[in-house]
Amino acid sequence: MKPSIEKLAEKGFLFSALFSVSITILIFFFMVFFSFPLFKGGDIAKFFTLEWNPYESGFGIVPMMAGTGIIALLALLIATPFGIGCSALISVFSTGYFGRFLRKVVEFMTGIPTVIYGFVAIFLLVPFIREIFEKGTGMCVLSASIMLALLILPTIILFISNAFNAVPKNYLDAADSLGATPAQKLVYIIIPLAWKGIISALVLAAGRAVGDTLISLMIAGNALQIPKGLSDAARTLTAHIALIIASDYESPEFKSIFVCGLILFIFTTLIILALRLLGYLKILRNR
Amino acid sequence: MKLAICLAGIFMIAGSSFAAAGDLDRFEGVKGTLRIAGGTAHIPVMKEAAKRIMTANSDIKITIAGGGSGVGIKQVGEGLVNIGNSGRKATDDEIKRYGLKMHKFAIDGIAVVVNPKNPVVKMKKSELMDIFSGKINNWKTLGFKDRGINVYTRDASSGTRKVFWKKALNKGKIIKSANFVKSHGAMKSAINVDPYGIGYISVGYLDDTVGPVSLDGVSPTLENVLKGDYKIARGLYMNTKGEPSVLTRLFIDYIMSKKGQKIVEDKGYIAVGK
Numbered sequence: 001m002k003p004s005i006e007k008l009a010e011k012g013f014l015f016s017a018l019f020s021v022s023i024t025i026l027i028f029f030f031m032v033f034f035s036f037p038l039f040k041g042g043d044i045a046k047f048f049t050l051e052w053n054p055y056e057s058g059f060g061i062v063p064m065m066a067g068t069g070i071i072a073l074l075a076l077l078i079a080t081p082f083g084i085g086c087s088a089l090i091s092v093f094s095t096g097y098f099g100r101f102l103r104k105v106v107e108f109m110t111g112i113p114t115v116i117y118g119f120v121a122i123f124l125l126v127p128f129i130r131e132i133f134e135k136g137t138g139m140c141v142l143s144a145s146i147m148l149a150l151l152i153l154p155t156i157i158l159f160i161s162n163a164f165n166a167v168p169k170n171y172l173d174a175a176d177s178l179g180a181t182p183a184q185k186l187v188y189i190i191i192p193l194a195w196k197g198i199i200s201a202l203v204l205a206a207g208r209a210v211g212d213t214l215i216s217l218m219i220a221g222n223a224l225q226i227p228k229g230l231s232d233a234a235r236t237l238t239a240h241i242a243l244i245i246a247s248d249y250e251s252p253e254f255k256s257i258f259v260c261g262l263i264l265f266i267f268t269t270l271i272i273l274a275l276r277l278l279g280y281l282k283i284l285r286n287r
Numbered sequence: 288m289k290l291a292i293c294l295a296g297i298f299m300i301a302g303s304s305f306a307a308a309g310d311l312d313r314f315e316g317v318k319g320t321l322r323i324a325g326g327t328a329h330i331p332v333m334k335e336a337a338k339r340i341m342t343a344n345s346d347i348k349i350t351i352a353g354g355g356s357g358v359g360i361k362q363v364g365e366g367l368v369n370i371g372n373s374g375r376k377a378t379d380d381e382i383k384r385y386g387l388k389m390h391k392f393a394i395d396g397i398a399v400v401v402n403p404k405n406p407v408v409k410m411k412k413s414e415l416m417d418i419f420s421g422k423i424n425n426w427k428t429l430g431f432k433d434r435g436i437n438v439y440t441r442d443a444s445s446g447t448r449k450v451f452w453k454k455a456l457n458k459g460k461i462i463k464s465a466n467f468v469k470s471h472g473a474m475k476s477a478i479n480v481d482p483y484g485i486g487y488i489s490v491g492y493l494d495d496t497v498g499p500v501s502l503d504g505v506s507p508t509l510e511n512v513l514k515g516d517y518k519i520a521r522g523l524y525m526n527t528k529g530e531p532s533v534l535t536r537l538f539i540d541y542i543m544s545k546k547g548q549k550i551v552e553d554k555g556y557i558a559v560g561k
Contacts (some may be wrong), residue, residue: 054443063463122476122480123480126480127480130481134434135435136435136437137437137439137466137477137481137484138481139466217469221467222442222467223463223464223465223466223467224463224465225463225464233464235467243442243443243444243467243469244442244443253443
């Protein structure tokens, strides 16, 4: 009796796993399928130009690609040091009540809807940034990156702090008996051992940063240009899709958003591969 | 003579019963859901009418969503909503493809707006075009602070944008660094919080939170739109796919009735047939 139930459970789990994976793959093929006619026409080159002006058949999405890349990268750069610092505090320096309280706060942060971040930023961060730079609207690359960093921070903190907690206790005991300070433990033992966890955290965070729509739609300004500075407005691919999806189904600009989706998909994949490669190289070097 | 009085009496009765049809009685005994989406300039009128109808008859449910003129036309064409609002005429292609019927219920002006603290309250149309194309990029040129001009525009699905681009900018270029916002409400709040911004909204949305700018000496008021002096104006349309259903028909009739057109005027637009 028992083995059959176990078999059944196994089948069930296999099914759920296959189901979720196949959906992802199907979405990819859906994107390829619908953007294929646009590629086949031989005018794929027209998407890789700087000019987005559908009324005069300009379909360049390079500014949006740049916007996505710059905003996501900047958000990661801002969030990573804060993430490592905060996890170190929670898991290494302050493991008592305060640390546990902080962790609860961070867990709560994961549940805050992005629209609230965007909303708050419009009233607090955007005017502040505008007056600092004394040019532009304050809806810019920097504002969006800061809010996006805040958005991905909980993911980073929770993952890294879990990785820190998973470092074998006997290693730490050995360090303690050698008279290591908490800082020394962190730098020489915990971070090197938790390297894989840190990479996983960054991979997930990068995915969220590239994929988030609302924050960039609300506070990046959505301008059709490649940002040349932190105070310039920019449009991400996700915000672009959100803005264009309302147009006519039959129009070429509507069809072009499938290309945007496909590029977004490839973008995320490349970032994940790059980060994984980084982790792999580090592990190789440690050997 | 007697005959004439008699005829006049008949006409008066007919006339009074016609006026009574403008009331909410027509919705009596009607049930169902009416879905409306599209142009955001239409929303204040739609909301008020919906409120009155739903208060009079609780069996009717009316939902109103924004999205822009493009969304309105697309959704009604796909059969997702009963009425798709647009702040521009549907194109010939759209009418043919979806079998749309347009019902024009109001006339609206599009006003250029700046922050209320901005002392620039008038400019030439050529200056407006230069601002939107980026040729004039500092408020100092127009007699305000030495700060860059932040241009705000609407997204591609906006009918307001299409009309503004055609009638105010003479299809001229809009600078690439322009910020994009998604609705009239969003435009208003963007201009309200940005002292150096310039954008455009429907005259019906004008209030103290933004400052209207007069063009070539003509201020964007209803009177000027009505007289035809202020040229940046357009019709507001309710679109249906083919012949409307009973409830849809009743709703459109109500908007077109005296009471409905009074709502149009109260919300800051011009009633049709004026």
